[in-house]
Amino acid sequence: AVQWSPFVQTFRRQRYPWVQLAGHQGNFKLGGERGTILKKLCPKEESCFQLLMKDPLRPFIPSYKGNVTSDDGEKFLVLEDLLGDFRNPAVMDCKLGVRTYLEDELAKAKLKPKLRKDMFEKMLQVDPSAPTAEELRLGGVTKPRYMIWRETISSTASLGFRIEGIRKQDGSSSKDYKTVGSPQQIIDVLQDFVRHQPHALTQYITRLNQLEATLARSEFFATHELIGTSLLFVHDHNKANIWMIDFAKTHRLPAGVQIDHRSPWCVGNHEDGYLVGLSNLTQLLEQLLVN
Numbered sequence: 001a002v003q004w005s006p007f008v009q010t011f012r013r014q015r016y017p018w019v020q021l022a023g024h025q026g027n028f029k030l031g032g033e034r035g036t037i038l039k040k041l042c043p044k045e046e047s048c049f050q051l052l053m054k055d056p057l058r059p060f061i062p063s064y065k066g067n068v069t070s071d072d073g074e075k076f077l078v079l080e081d082l083l084g085d086f087r088n089p090a091v092m093d094c095k096l097g098v099r100t101y102l103e104d105e106l107a108k109a110k111l112k113p114k115l116r117k118d119m120f121e122k123m124l125q126v127d128p129s130a131p132t133a134e135e136l137r138l139g140g141v142t143k144p145r146y147m148i149w150r151e152t153i154s155s156t157a158s159l160g161f162r163i164e165g166i167r168k169q170d171g172s173s174s175k176d177y178k179t180v181g182s183p184q185q186i187i188d189v190l191q192d193f194v195r196h197q198p199h200a201l202t203q204y205i206t207r208l209n210q211l212e213a214t215l216a217r218s219e220f221f222a223t224h225e226l227i228g229t230s231l232l233f234v235h236d237h238n239k240a241n242i243w244m245i246d247f248a249k250t251h252r253l254p255a256g257v258q259i260d261h262r263s264p265w266c267v268g269n270h271e272d273g274y275l276v277g278l279s280n281l282t283q284l285l286e287q288l289l290v291n
């Protein structure tokens with residue numbers, strides 16, 4: 001009622017803690033306008049947002065409000081802040097798809113497959129039994145080998161989605177879900193995320209079903225390969241919602257290539273497994289209803 005008061009606006013602007021669950025910290029700034037955020041501009045992502053604003057998927061996308069250039073010459077997308085209408089929200093970022101790298105990235109990594117000691121060590125740290133005898137002997141793994149292996153430690157390769165990060169209403173947050181891979185492990189994390197918030201669980205499931213129906217009639221979805229995109233889940237004590245975010249690695253399919261977002265990926269076929277992840281995620285949430 002007193003929105004015009006500058007004091008209230010300042011206060012309201014800080015009413016919720018903004019949280020970034022993935023990506024580099026420098027990629028985001030709070031926007032100038034209340035209710036917006038700024039994301040470092042990538043032209044591919046900007047063109048996705050432009051198309052999405054005219055697609056049936058629009059209600060599932062943060063509004064795109066153009067771009068701005070900062071004083072030091074950096075360009076940013078101006079996006080709707082999805083947390084803006086919530087009070088002390090719980091937030092979860094789920095990355096969809098059976099792989100999170102582009103076919104190009106894999107092809108490039110295969111060009112000069114040097115042995116990488118750093119990747120070998122990361123692998124050992126997560127799973128000492130992952131390197132082959134040969135890799136142990138050499139003390140290194142190639143980048144393509146590492147890229148493919150990395151998708152198998154989370155649920156990305158097996159279920160077509162993974163949890164990237166969560167902020168709970170008690171303010172605690174974690175990005176430490178790299179090895180949450182089995183359905184039961186995921187159910188436990190989801191259960192904890194919606195604990196004592198039954199309205200959130202039912203609204204999430206409804207929303208995911210609406211999303212699936214809308215994807216089926218989306219021109220954008222039919223013509224793009226969605227890699228590394230997320231669903232952002234947000235709820236507070238009253239309401240819950242889900243949006244699609246992060247289109248930096250979403251590319252238009254090459255001419256003549258069609259995908260169904262469900263068939264298994266093999267090198268070169270461009271399948272992304274988006275619908276595999278969406279239905280597995282929906283099913284795991286539905287299991288929480290009966291628990």
Ligand code: ATP
Pocket residue numbers: 019020021022023024027028037062079080081082083091093165228230232245246247248
């Ligand atoms: P990465 O590629 O590593 O996933 P990124 O730099 O491309 O990261 P995004 O995935 O787009 O960035 O966003 C990172 C995080 O920022 C999200 O997990 C979410 O917490 C927050 N975020 C992104 N877009 C919005 C938005 N429109 N409103 C509110 N929060 C957002």
Ligand code: MG
Pocket residue numbers: 022023228229230245246
């Ligand atoms: Mg992301």
Ligand code: MG
Pocket residue numbers: 023228246247248249
């Ligand atoms: Mg990204």
